Amino acid sequence: MPELPEVEVLIRHLRPLVQGRTIRAVTVYRDRVIAPSTARQITQALRGARITDLTRRGKYLVFQLRSARSGRPFTMLGHLGMTGRMFVARRTRPLPKHAAVVLEFGRDRFIYEDQRYFGRLTLDAAALERLGPEPLSDEFRAEDFGRLLKSFSRAIKVKLLDQDLIAGVGNIYASEALFRARISPRLAAHRLTLGQVRRLHRAIREVLALAIRQGSTIPLSFAGDHRDGLFYFGQAPGTPDFYAERLRVYDRQGQPCPRCAAPIRRIVQAARSTFFCPACQAPAKRLR
DNA sequence: CACCATGTTCCTTG
DNA sequence: CCAAGGAACATGGT
Numbered sequence: 001m002p003e004l005p006e007v008e009v010l011i012r013h014l015r016p017l018v019q020g021r022t023i024r025a026v027t028v029y030r031d032r033v034i035a036p037s038t039a040r041q042i043t044q045a046l047r048g049a050r051i052t053d054l055t056r057r058g059k060y061l062v063f064q065l066r067s068a069r070s071g072r073p074f075t076m077l078g079h080l081g082m083t084g085r086m087f088v089a090r091r092t093r094p095l096p097k098h099a100a101v102v103l104e105f106g107r108d109r110f111i112y113e114d115q116r117y118f119g120r121l122t123l124d125a126a127a128l129e130r131l132g133p134e135p136l137s138d139e140f141r142a143e144d145f146g147r148l149l150k151s152f153s154r155a156i157k158v159k160l161l162d163q164d165l166i167a168g169v170g171n172i173y174a175s176e177a178l179f180r181a182r183i184s185p186r187l188a189a190h191r192l193t194l195g196q197v198r199r200l201h202r203a204i205r206e207v208l209a210l211a212i213r214q215g216s217t218i219p220l221s222f223a224g225d226h227r228d229g230l231f232y233f234g235q236a237p238g239t240p241d242f243y244a245e246r247l248r249v250y251d252r253q254g255q256p257c258p259r260c261a262a263p264i265r266r267i268v269q270a271a272r273s274t275f276f277c278p279a280c281q282a283p284a285k286r287l288r
Numbered sequence: 289c290a291c292c293a294t295g296t297t298c299c300t301t302g
Numbered sequence: 303c304c305a306a307g308g309a310a311c312a313t314g315g316t
Contacts, residue, residue: 002294032311059295082295083313098313116312118295127296154306163296170294250294271308273292 002080004135004168005211007059010086012216015054017088018063018110022050025104030117033100037123045074045123046103058131058167061086075125081118087111131167135204140166146197149189156192156200157185158270169204172250173211175275177203179249184283185267185274214246249275 023046028039048068055062061078078086084100088108095102096113101121103110112121133140145166152159159165160174169177178185181203183196192200248258252275253266262279 006294079295082293114312115314116293116295118311120296152305158306161295172294270306272295 002059002082002084003170003173003211004056004059005173005208005215007056007061007080007168008212009215010080011054011056011061014061014086014088017108018051018054020050020052021105021108021110022068023047023065023103024106027102027104028100029102030098030100030114032117033112033114033120034122035120042101042123046076049074057128057134058163059170060128060131062125062128074123077120077122077125077127078112079120079127081114081116081120083115084119085111085113087113130164132163132165133167135166135168135208140201140205142198142201145201146192146194149192149197152189154189155186155269156183156189157274159189160204161270161272166204168208171272172247173204173207175250176247177207179276179281180207182280184281185269185276187283211246249277251275 026043026046028034028042031039034042045067046065049065050068051063052066052073053064055064059079061080063076063078064073065076066073080086085096088105088110091104091107091109095111098113098115098117099111100114100117100119101112112119133144148165149156149159157174157178160169160177161171175185177200181196181199183192183200187196249264251273252264255264256262257264257277257280260277260279262277264275265278267274267276
């Protein structure tokens with residue numbers, strides 16, 4: 001679920017459900033996800049506070065709140081890690097097994113659930129300061145991107161995952177963007193030509209924008225019983241797997257490349273899988 | 289038992 | 303301080 005497009009689709013669904021709501025009580029079931037905040041701190045700050053807005057930055061969810069006591073605005077940062085989910089449900093529904101934090105609104109409540117607890121819901125918003133440009137905004141420019149890439153010898157695929165360089169690209173869309181740009185994932189970042197940088201810059205934007213569009217259009221599943229319409233929860237049961245279908249190379253090793261029919265390959269880079277077409281994304285020939 | 293998983297952070301080494 | 307490379311985090315699926 002959680003790369004930039006999935007988080008974007010999530011906040012679009014969630015914003016109208018949380019905006020204007022007052023938090024009556026807070027329960028922290030797993031301290032690790034609120035670090036470095038403490039349960040005491042978070043409970044204190046959130047009780048009585050009102051959620052004024054919910055936005056996205058990279059893969060982070062940015063909750064804007066207003067304190068009950070001081071009237072001051074403050075920020076809470078959410079991240080889904082690998083397996084996190086955030087949704088609003090009736091208070092009467094049973095909590096998921098891996099509920100990490102619950103915010104009570106009254107009849108409804110906001111639930112952050114995370115099987116592996118790699119995600120976050122914290123008052124520490126420092127992580128935002130390090131993030132690179134937002135890829136779908138004007139601050140992401142091919143010239144800057146190319147200049148940045150000049151200082152790294154690591155493979156371009158690995159650098160696409162570096163949130164300091166560009167915010168929001170993860171393991172799936174890194175492979176997808178490189179495929180679209182016809183660039184080898186193994187090419188050293190500082191060796192990209194200006195033309196390749198331009199193609200990659202464009203491909204990143206296209207891949208992410210397309211995923212948001214499709215994520216907003218495909219039949220989504222709402223809530224645990226798939227009926228009460230309260231939250232985004234992946235795709236509806238019984239519908240085709242558009243999520244996998246729309247990906248051209250990710251998790252498709254051995255299948256024919258959609259462009260040239262050569263078998264897609266899987267390699268490991270920085271301990272993560274990379275998928276690519278060895279023919280379409282061949283490294284440039286060395287002259288000698 | 290083995291390996292794999294949409295992510296980030298921390299540690300060591302150079 | 304910078305960059306590379308790897309392990310660690312925690313749980314579950316195959």
